[in-house]
Amino acid sequence: MSKSSKKPKFCRGMVCRVTCVTGDGDHVCRLLDLGLTPGTEFSVVKVAPLGDPVEIDVRGARLCLRRRETQGLDFEQVERSG
Amino acid sequence: MAKTKPAPTSTACVALVGNPNSGKTTLFNALTGMSQKVGNYPGVTVEKVTGTYSHQGLRYEVVDVPGLYSMRPVSLDEELAARAMAGTEGRPPDVIVFVLDASNLERNLFLFSQTLAAGLPTVVALTMTDMLARERSGIDVAALEARLGVPVVNVVAHRKQGLSELQDAVARAIVERTVPDIDLGFPTVVREAVFRLHDALARAGIDANRSEVRETLLNPESAWNRKLEGNPDIVRAFQEERQLVLGESIQGRTVDAQTRYAWAAKVRRAVLQSSDSRVRAVSDAIDRVLTHRFFGLVIFFGLMYLVFQSIYTFASPIMGWIENGIQSVQSAVSPALAGAPLLQSLVVDGVLAGIGAVVVFLPQIAILFCFIGILEGTGYLARAAFLMDRILGWCGLNGRAFIPLLSSFACAVPGIMAARVMPDSRSRMATALVAPFMSCSARLPVYVLLIGAFVEPQFGPAVAGAVLFVMHFVGLAVAVPMVWILNRSVFKTKRLPFVLELPRYQWPRWRDVALTVTTRVKVFLQTAGTIIFVMSIVIWALLSFPKSEAMDSQYQAAYQSQPDSFKEARTEENYVQAQRVRDSYLGQFGRAIEPAFVPAGFDWRITTAVLAAFPAREVVVSALGIIFSLGGDADEESSDLRSALAQAKWPDGRPLLTLASAASLMVFFALCAQCLATLATIKRETGSWKWAAFSFVSMTTLAYIAAVIVYQVGIRLV
Numbered sequence A: 001m002s003k004s005s006k007k008p009k010f011c012r013g014m015v016c017r018v019t020c021v022t023g024d025g026d027h028v029c030r031l032l033d034l035g036l037t038p039g040t041e042f043s044v045v046k047v048a049p050l051g052d053p054v055e056i057d058v059r060g061a062r063l064c065l066r067r068r069e070t071q072g073l074d075f076e077q078v079e080r081s082g
Numbered sequence B: 001m002a003k004t005k006p007a008p009t010s011t012a013c014v015a016l017v018g019n020p021n022s023g024k025t026t027l028f029n030a031l032t033g034m035s036q037k038v039g040n041y042p043g044v045t046v047e048k049v050t051g052t053y054s055h056q057g058l059r060y061e062v063v064d065v066p067g068l069y070s071m072r073p074v075s076l077d078e079e080l081a082a083r084a085m086a087g088t089e090g091r092p093p094d095v096i097v098f099v100l101d102a103s104n105l106e107r108n109l110f111l112f113s114q115t116l117a118a119g120l121p122t123v124v125a126l127t128m129t130d131m132l133a134r135e136r137s138g139i140d141v142a143a144l145e146a147r148l149g150v151p152v153v154n155v156v157a158h159r160k161q162g163l164s165e166l167q168d169a170v171a172r173a174i175v176e177r178t179v180p181d182i183d184l185g186f187p188t189v190v191r192e193a194v195f196r197l198h199d200a201l202a203r204a205g206i207d208a209n210r211s212e213v214r215e216t217l218l219n220p221e222s223a224w225n226r227k228l229e230g231n232p233d234i235v236r237a238f239q240e241e242r243q244l245v246l247g248e249s250i251q252g253r254t255v256d257a258q259t260r261y262a263w264a265a266k267v268r269r270a271v272l273q274s275s276d277s278r279v280r281a282v283s284d285a286i287d288r289v290l291t292h293r294f295f296g297l298v299i300f301f302g303l304m305y306l307v308f309q310s311i312y313t314f315a316s317p318i319m320g321w322i323e324n325g326i327q328s329v330q331s332a333v334s335p336a337l338a339g340a341p342l343l344q345s346l347v348v349d350g351v352l353a354g355i356g357a358v359v360v361f362l363p364q365i366a367i368l369f370c371f372i373g374i375l376e377g378t379g380y381l382a383r384a385a386f387l388m389d390r391i392l393g394w395c396g397l398n399g400r401a402f403i404p405l406l407s408s409f410a411c412a413v414p415g416i417m418a419a420r421v422m423p424d425s426r427s428r429m430a431t432a433l434v435a436p437f438m439s440c441s442a443r444l445p446v447y448v449l450l451i452g453a454f455v456e457p458q459f460g461p462a463v464a465g466a467v468l469f470v471m472h473f474v475g476l477a478v479a480v481p482m483v484w485i486l487n488r489s490v491f492k493t494k495r496l497p498f499v500l501e502l503p504r505y506q507w508p509r510w511r512d513v514a515l516t517v518t519t520r521v522k523v524f525l526q527t528a529g530t531i532i533f534v535m536s537i538v539i540w541a542l543l544s545f546p547k548s549e550a551m552d553s554q555y556q557a558a559y560q561s562q563p564d565s566f567k568e569a570r571t572e573e574n575y576v577q578a579q580r581v582r583d584s585y586l587g588q589f590g591r592a593i594e595p596a597f598v599p600a601g602f603d604w605r606i607t608t609a610v611l612a613a614f615p616a617r618e619v620v621v622s623a624l625g626i627i628f629s630l631g632g633d634a635d636e637e638s639s640d641l642r643s644a645l646a647q648a649k650w651p652d653g654r655p656l657l658t659l660a661s662a663a664s665l666m667v668f669f670a671l672c673a674q675c676l677a678t679l680a681t682i683k684r685e686t687g688s689w690k691w692a693a694f695s696f697v698s699m700t701t702l703a704y705i706a707a708v709i710v711y712q713v714g715i716r717l718v
C-alpha cells in the first residue's frame, strides 16, 4: 500500500482501525511494539490544545503520539462517536 | 542444564524489568530503601541504579533496568537494558523480576513474552492493582500464574504490600531455576520452520534456544543474524525459511508483534475482571480542564510561573544565607591564619569559597526537584509535556524539555539535572546541551552593570529595560537553531516516534518526593560538587601565583610614585591587589590571549575577569572590581565601578568600553560557557567529559564569533 493513501484527520472520539503498517526500520518497529498491529482498533481520546500530539486508546492502554510520526501507519475511520 | 554457577559470594543478582511507568522505580525504592547507588552508563545520559536488600540471610543486589517497550533494542536505553539482561555487563542476573502493570495488561504482556527469550528464571510483580480495585476491577492472579507459567505476586509497593511475598518468590526462583516456557501461539508454519532451523543449528554445533531461533527468523536485523554471518549455510537456510514463512509481502516483525499481542489479548480476557469506567472518567474530567485549549494553557503557565518564581526568587534568600554563612566563617577563620598569608588565602579564598560555590546551588536544586517530584507524582508532568510538545517538538526537542529549559533561566545546573524527566537519552542530551544557553540569573549582574554604565546614561531607563529584556532572549535565539543542527548532524541516531503516556491522576506521595530531592542533592554533591570544588581551588591558585614579597614591595613603590589624584581614587591595598592579578598566571594568560579578543573589543583586563569568572559567572563583577583597583567588594550597582569602566582606556588613549564593546561583552556573556558548575553537571549527567568539552568549545566559539560581529558592526555604526 502506498504512503499517499488518504488518512482521516484526527478528532476527539474518532475510532479507527489500523489497516497496514508499512516501511521498515525502527520507527515502524516501535509502532508495532506499542500494539498498533494491522487490524487493531484505536480511539482518539484527546488532541492537545496546539493540535499535536494526540492521545489514543489502544488495547486498553492510553498513549500519545505525534501526528506526523504516524507515517507508515495506515488506518481507516470506523465510526465517529460523540 | 548446567546453567547454575558456583556462588563465589552469597549475593544474588535481581534485575527489575518492565515498561516505562509500570511502577518499577516505586518497587525498587520499596525493596532497597536508602541503599541505592546511582551511577551512570558511560557516555550516555542513562543512569545505572543499583541497590541491595537482605532476605533470610542472603544478600540481593537489585538492578533497576531502564524502562522499555520492547526487548528488541531500538533506542539506546533499550540497548542498555537488553545488554544488562544478556549479561554482557558482568554476569547475567540470577532472576528477573518482571514488573507488570495491571492497568496496561496487553502492552506489558507483550514485553513479558519477549523477556522469556532470555531464558532466565522469572517472577512477576503485579503493580497498580490498587488502582484497578478503585475502578472495581481486578486480576485473577491464579489464572494469570497458570497462563504465564511463573509465580505472580501482587504488590502495592508504596504501601509495602506484597514485598516479603515477592522476596520469598525470588528466593525460590533462584533455587528452583525454573525457566518459563509458554506457547505464544505462533502460526504452525513459523513453528515448523523454527524446528527445522533449530536442528540445523544444532548440527552445526551452535547452541541456541527456540525463541532465539524464532527471533532470528522473524527479525533479519536481530543480533543473532550478525553472529551467524560467518556461517553461509546457516544464513542461506534462514533466508529460505524466511521466504517460505513470510512470502514476499508480510514482514516478519508484523507477524511477530501480531502473534504476541494476540496472545496478550487472550491472557487479558482470561484474567481481567470487567471494570467500572467511572473512576477513569474522573481522571478524564480533570483532564478536560487541565488540557483544555484555553484553561489548560492558563493553568499551565500559572504553574510554571510559580515554579520559576520559586527557584528564582524564593531560593535567593536561602542562597543569601549560605553566602553570608560562608562569609562569616571566612572572616572568623581569616584572623586566626593571619600569620601565614598564603595558608590564609588558600583556606579563605580557595577552600571556603570553593565550598560556597558548591553549596550555593543546593536551594535551587532542592526546590526544583521538590516541584518535579510533586508534578510527576500527580501525573501533571506528563500533561505539561502534552501541552508543550508542539512548541518544542519541531526543532527536535519534546514537550518534556519545557521544565528543564525554564529552570535554566534561573540556573542551568538544576535545569540540566531536570533533563532527567525525559525518558529517552537522545532528547536528554539535546536538552542538556541547550540549557546553558538560557539566560541564567548569574548573567544578570553583568547585564545590570554594563547597561547601567553604558546604555542608561545615554538612552534612559526605558531603553535600558528593553535591552535587559532582549538580552534574556539572545541565548534562546541561538539555542533553537543549534538544537536543530545538532539533531541533523551530531545525533545522527535514528529517530523514534515520541511516545508519551498520561497516567491517571493521583495524590503525590511525600516519601517519594523526599527521596527524589535527597537523591538529586546527593548526586550533585558527590559528582558535580567535587569537580566545582577542585576547580575553584585551581582557579584560586592561578590567580594567586606567582607571589613574592619583592613583587609586593615593587607594587607599593609604584603606588607611592603615582600623583595624588591617582591615589585619591584608589587605596594602596586595592592597587596592589590589582597588580597581583595582573601578574598572576591567569593575568599573564589573559594578556597573552588579548590579541585574540581585540576584535571583540576586550583588553586583557576584561579577558582576565572573564577567565577568573570561570568557576562562577557572577564572580566577574567582583573580578572587574579587583582589576580596576576598586577591591573585590564592588557590586553591579556600584557607581565607582561603573565610572571606572566608563573611563578605562586602551594604552593609546581610546576609551576601552564604548557602547559597541559593552554590547559585545554582554553578547559574549549571554552565549559563552563561562560556568564550571554547568560543565561539571553536563559531565555528570552525560557520563563523559566529551560532551562537557563539546559544550564548552561550541558555546565559546559561538560567543566569540557573535561578540566580534557585534563589536565590528557596532564601531562602524556608532
Ligand SMILES: Nc1nc2c(ncn2[C@@H]2O[C@H](COP(=O)(O)OP(=O)(O)O)[C@@H](O)[C@H]2O)c(=O)[nH]1
Residues within 6 Å of the ligand: B018, B019, B020, B021, B022, B023, B024, B025, B026, B027, B067, B127, B128, B129, B130, B131, B155, B156, B157, B158, B376, B377, B378, B379, B503, B506, B509
Ligand atoms: N496506584 C498505584 N500507583 C503506583 C503503583 N506503583 C507505582 N505507582 C505510581 O505510578 C507512577 C509511575 O511509577 P514509577 O515507579 O515512577 O514507574 P517507572 O517509570 O516504571 O519507574 C508513579 O506516580 C507512582 O507513584 C501502584 O502499585 N499503585
